[in-house]
Amino acid sequence: MHRWFRKSISVLALISLLFSCLEKRSPNIVLINVDDLGWKDLGFMGSAYYETPNLDALAGQGMVFYHAYAAAANCAPSRACMMSGRNTPSHGVYTVDNSERGHPKTRQLIPTPNRHFLPDSIYTLAMMLRDHGYVNGTFGKWHINEDPLQAGFHVNVGGSHRGNPGSGGYVSPYKIDFIENGPEGEYLTDRLTDEAIRFVKANKESPFFLYLPFYSVHTPIMGKQELIAAFADKPGTNGQDRADYAAMVASVDQNVGRLLAVLDELKLADNTLVIFTSDNGGIRDISYQSPLRAGKGSYYEGGIRVPLVIRWPGKVQAGSKTDVPVTNMDIYPTLKNIIGAKIPDHRQLEGRDLAPLFRNQPLEERALFWHFPIYLQAYNPREDGGKDPLFRTRPGSVIRKGKWKLHHYFEQNDYELYDLEKDPGETTNLAESQPAIRDRMIQLLDDWREQVNAPVPDQANPRYDKEFETNLIKSKLDED
Structure with missing residues (x-):
């Protein structure tokens, strides 16, 4: 009886161990x-x-x-x-x-x-x-x-x-x-x-x-x-x-x-x-x-x-x-x-x-960051809703913190600030009307780029042609 009891305890212990393993899997x-x-x-x-x-x-x-x-x-x-x-x-x-x-x-x-x-x-x-x-x-x-x-x-x-x-x-x-x-x-x-x-x-x-x-x-x-x-x-x-x-x-x-x-x-x-x-x-x-x-x-x-x-x-x-x-x-x-x-x-x-x-x-x-120091051309200038008729995006970085989202584009060193709570479609740029928020977001973005050693392109492209670009934008917008 005693031996049977000890065997029963051993079996129960083994079953318990197996269930424990299954639970911890x-x-x-x-x-x-x-x-x-x-x-x-x-x-x-x-x-x-x-x-x-x-x-x-x-x-x-x-x-x-x-x-x-x-x-x-x-x-x-x-x-x-x-x-x-x-x-x-x-x-x-x-x-x-x-x-x-x-x-x-x-x-x-x-x-x-x-x-x-x-x-x-x-x-x-x-x-x-x-x-x-x-x-x-x-x-x-x-x-x-x-x-x-x-x-x-x-x-x-x-x-x-x-x-x-x-x-x-x-x-x-x-x-x-x-x-x-x-x-x-x-x-x-x-x-x-x-x-x-x-x-x-x-x-x-x-x-x-x-x-x-x-x-x-x-x-x-x-x-x-x-x-x-x-x-x-x-x-x-x-x-x-x-x-x-x-x-x-x-x-x-x-x-x-x-x-x-x-x-x-x-x-x-x-x-x-x-x-x-x-x-x-x-x-x-x-x-x-x-x-x-x-x-x-x-x-x-x-x-x-x-x-x-x-x-x-x-x-x-x-x-x-x-x-x-x-x-x-x-x-x-x-x-x-x-x-x-x-x-x-x-x-x-x-x-x-x-x-x-x-x-x-x-x-x-926390802040979320995106970094894109390159170009990505448009799909459809009339439909894309991107940066401009030629590009879905141009070189830049983006930060979101709370309801605020800041875009920084490197070519003209320009900024766009949006209140996503009121403006999820990013239609109204508040960079000039909300300078304190803009500057705080800029500082957070600058600090992050320095921390992660993010490359920021600053070398001018010798092939860039402003007149050509302007005429190409016009032609894209005039296309049926």
């Missing part, structure tokens, strides 16, 4: 990063045209961040910032390809050279998770080196230096790297989700990091025909009216729904932290983000503000919302602290841990 992480999805391109963000029932349900199960930002206004630098936890001056990825964009006679300054890939010295988010027991898989657009397996992932499907799927590339046979062709006509968003689901099923017994950076909704705009037909007769509103783009958004929504259903089926949802966001603002020529100004490539709100939802059952209150300004650089330190990770140099991280918001605790107000 690090959460699975699913990070969904849609390409060029605008801040208002979702039902839960206020769109009356796009239909996103699965993402609307996800938003109701987690926390919605209404003032979430990408750390850069276009693809490669935003992804470099998110994966490194560092701002653009720390890694030198400012844009896609070269920094001398637009006509050379319209650029007053010699821009800062651009680094195409994230430096090998960077200890990435994926490396941190790999070194703390995670199995990492990425399925889709990578864009910050040749192969994500070099940056901490164990599995890669479809990710390389490529920034878009190529002409006609949303259907098989594909034009991207590291993927086998499926049946002719297979849709890329469906295929990437199939691969992601296979990864989840294969790794359900251990903590996994699933990075799902869809190529959608980047150009070329190619929706599935049956979904395009579903939107063909639906009336649009306020610059949101393209059935082919709505079809791409709907495909993303359907596939996110498929993935979440698998997490439920495998009983993984309760221990899985899901993050849904976009890498930058949407292209305004395709979809307006009103009341926000401009779109992808611009450092006005429409170019950098993005949707963000975080769901973590039992840890993040369902249906919660916040207006606290956050950035995609916050994802790395948040996950680091959640799993109790150690990294070689914690000072590399320029974001902050968002977990206190999950517990309804306040975060100390």
Whole structure:
């Protein structure tokens, strides 16, 4: 009897230990990063045209961040910032390809050279998770080196230096790297989700990091025909009216729904932290983000503000919302602290841990910074709403703190100050009427640039031609 009792205690202790281990197991992480999805391109963000029932349900199960930002206004630098936890001056990825964009006679300054890939010295988010027991898989657009397996992932499907799927590339046979062709006509968003689901099923017994950076909704705009037909007769509103783009958004929504259903089926949802966001603002020529100004490539709100939802059952209150300004650089330190990770140099991280918001605790107000010492030409001068008809943005820096946002453009050393609380469309420049606030923001921006050694171009471009620039602007505005 005594021996049986001791054996029973041992079994109970073992069971208790097993349950303790299960409770302490690090959460699975699913990070969904849609390409060029605008801040208002979702039902839960206020769109009356796009239909996103699965993402609307996800938003109701987690926390919605209404003032979430990408750390850069276009693809490669935003992804470099998110994966490194560092701002653009720390890694030198400012844009896609070269920094001398637009006509050379319209650029007053010699821009800062651009680094195409994230430096090998960077200890990435994926490396941190790999070194703390995670199995990492990425399925889709990578864009910050040749192969994500070099940056901490164990599995890669479809990710390389490529920034878009190529002409006609949303259907098989594909034009991207590291993927086998499926049946002719297979849709890329469906295929990437199939691969992601296979990864989840294969790794359900251990903590996994699933990075799902869809190529959608980047150009070329190619929706599935049956979904395009579903939107063909639906009336649009306020610059949101393209059935082919709505079809791409709907495909993303359907596939996110498929993935979440698998997490439920495998009983993984309760221990899985899901993050849904976009890498930058949407292209305004395709979809307006009103009341926000401009779109992808611009450092006005429409170019950098993005949707963000975080769901973590039992840890993040369902249906919660916040207006606290956050950035995609916050994802790395948040996950680091959640799993109790150690990294070689914690000072590399320029974001902050968002977990206190999950517990309804306040975060100390901070400034957010953007630095873009290069040029990015216009898409459509009549539609972009950017810096001017020739450029979505010109070399400059931006700071937001509280409700105030300051732009500093280097060519003329000019400033724009906006009250985002009253003027989210950045229509009224208060730089002259609010000099005290302007000067305080300028000092914060100057101090930050000095702290991070941000390059500020000051060499005049000998090819610049003022008359040529003036005439080109006029001709662009006169075009039908």
